[in-house]
Amino acid sequence: MRLQRVFTTIDTHTGGNPTRTLISGLPKLIGETMAEKMLHMKREYDWIRKLLMNEPRGHDVMSGALLTDPCHPEADIGVIYIETGGYLPMCGHDTIGVCTALVESGLIPVIEPVTSLKLDTPAGLVEVDISVQDGKAKEVSFCNIPAFLLKNISVHVEEIGTVEADIAYGGNFYAIIDAKSVGLELVPENASTIIDKAIHIRNTINEKFEIIHPEYSFIRGLTHVEFYTDPTHESAHVKNTVVVPPGGIDRSPCGTGTSAKLAVLYAHKKIKIDEEFIHESIVGSLFKGCVMNTTYVENIEAVVTKITGSAWLMGMHRFFYNEKDPLKEGFLLIPPMEHETEDVK
Secondary structure: OOOOEEEEEEEEEEOOEEEEEEEEOOOOOOOOOHHHHHHHHHHHOHHHHHHHHOEOOOOOOOEEEEEEOOOOOOOOEEEEEEEOOEEEOOOHHHHHHHHHHHHHOOOOOOOOOEEEEEEEEOOEEEEEEEEEEOOEEEEEEEEOOOEEEEEEEEEEEOOOEEEEEEEEEOOOEEEEEEHHHHOOOOOHHHHHHHHHHHHHHHHHHHHHOOOEOOOOOOOEOOOEEEEEEOOOOOOOOEEEEEEEOOOEEOOOOOHHHHHHHHHHHHHOOOOOOOOOEEEEOOOOOEEEEEEEEEEEEOOEEEEEEEEEEOEEEEEEEEEEEOOOOOOOOOEOOOOOOOOOOOOOO
């Protein structure tokens, strides 16, 4: 069999949301930072992301991780996060998934009971502790990049009305909204309605507000909408549903979304340092989180959070790239997101 390119992946799920970790086939990416490598990937090799994420090989909420050499001198490995909607500076459920894949596939030296890693990501250095028992990753905890509440907004959205939202950053920008205030019940059978309202809200906010990370100008625009409501799981404090770009529902409680939620709770004095917070997803899976300490992002008070969850290996793939395949880069049956990542400045 003559093949033009072969890509090998390990597939996991974290709380029901997939991570496709590419372990071979990625060309060498150029850049002095992971952000520059991410943008090199976007400019030169975005067809690889489309091949792995889009249908028919992926689906509308497919997510993945690309392993590279790190740029940070303290890091063990570099990670670029991808999904059907494009590229993410940081992704929590993917971090849990990729670390589980690295341990259980034997791609890194494993130390029991805890294997520690430092990941170099476009959003910054992420420290990870993996609880290991008999070679299996039981639980993954990561110390996320600083999260903060950027602003509180009120905006009129056509067909919905006035929407009150906290715009917060936890590795991506989130509009955090009380589901009841927009007439939503966060249950699986309402998925289409949840997505439709989230896209309307996201597009309206991006039209009317400028959202830019104060230190990283390439991180700009609202990408995620996070609805919250009362929990149904007896252990949880809050139930959420995150709509990811371009328009799908995160099955997990969302790692960076949990960090963003903790930043909002801390800013509103509703949670204390080291107080445990349990986040429930739309499918009932749980993440644990806490505020470890505070810092500043320019002049904005931010929180350093720890997020904990578990992932499960599902299998391995060898994807074949054939230039003659008319659907070699795949397709999506949902509109593309209107926001694009800017170049590093």
